[in-house]
Amino acid sequence: MRVKIALEEKGVRYKYLEEDIFHNKSPLLLKTNPVHKKVPVLIHNDKPICESLNILQYIDHVWNDEAAPKLLAEDPYDRAKARFWVDCFDKKIADCGKKMWASKGEEQEAAATEFIESLKVLEMELGEKPFFEGEHFGLLDIAFIPFSCRFYTYEILCNFNVEKEVPKIMEWVRRCYQRDSVSNSIPDQYKVYDFVLEKKKMYGIS
């Protein structure tokens, strides 16, 4: 989703190939990302680029004419800070995300608590700014906003309310959704919930 948002922000036309990542990865995916065999992979002029953050940085560098908005900050310190936050958040979500839908009882509660704590840290980082990097929608916003489509699922399964816990984050989510690049790229939160319920059934998790 991060890549879709970035391409739309830059006004780049692209061909989208949906992968069946659970059952049947395509030969093209296996060829272009032979080591990790994961999406997303951007193929530009037949050259594959893997890993979402790498791809975002690649997109920003290649489509850098004046008409296209800049995704990365100019100052090396601000860029380093942005990369640090994305890395930080990705690791946290990888940890708690699965536990929130795939586990029960104390383990699930602990994961939910940890997730809310991370959102609170993010909320502090956002502060009073409209977007994470200031006045303009940038790399951090693109990196974080895709996770918002999972909020509903986590709220229902773990019994908490994101708006109540981190109201400024929800304001930021709504602000991001006003951009076509975001609303066109992120799936409906109810569709995500249905998908997770199916996955739980498939794995025999009640």
Place this chain on the structure above:
Amino acid sequence: MADEVVLLDYWLSPYGMRLRIALALKGIEYEFKEENLSNKSPLLLQSNPVHKKIPVLIHSGKPICESVALQYIDEVWNDKAPLFPSDPYVRSQAKFWLDFVDKKIYDIGRKIWTTKGEEVEAATKEFIDCIKLLEAELGDKPFYGGETLGFVDVALVPIYSWFYVYEKFGNFSVERECPKLFACVKRCFEKESVSKSLPDQDKVYSLVMEIRTKLGIE
């Protein structure tokens, strides 16, 4: 304070080592502050409040933490020894391998000396598979960066300090399994900026023996 560079680090950290190497290759003077990881300094806790981990580079009073510091160093001191390729496609390919080194090499390597019996064998096999993949990526180039050291070389070369440990407990020879990778790492180590930034293999081995005793493996 202007332009002052401080590195909060721990002698054994491979992530710290790569920053030391980068700063040395670029001829940047800095103050090295060794942290006691069981008694972290207020400066560390204040500079990296999220993870409270080393390494932290502090440049003109501003902290840059852990994994993002290497690229920061390259972007700020970009006149000498460039580590990241300028071509964005080549850079994204190389970053992929940096990620691979970070996620696979040190964690799997650690299992070789912190486990016993079958677990050691499994970890050793997985480690050899990983370094073979890395070697395939190197091909016939002298360095991952091409004719000169790049950031993948800088990230990987700290492993040289660990070779003796992995080989002893895993019972294999890196040079025999991956002669080209071994030659590349050795070539990096022959540069003074690199060798003076890395701990001695014997010192690493002594610490590993201490930890193994504490873990009850020895």
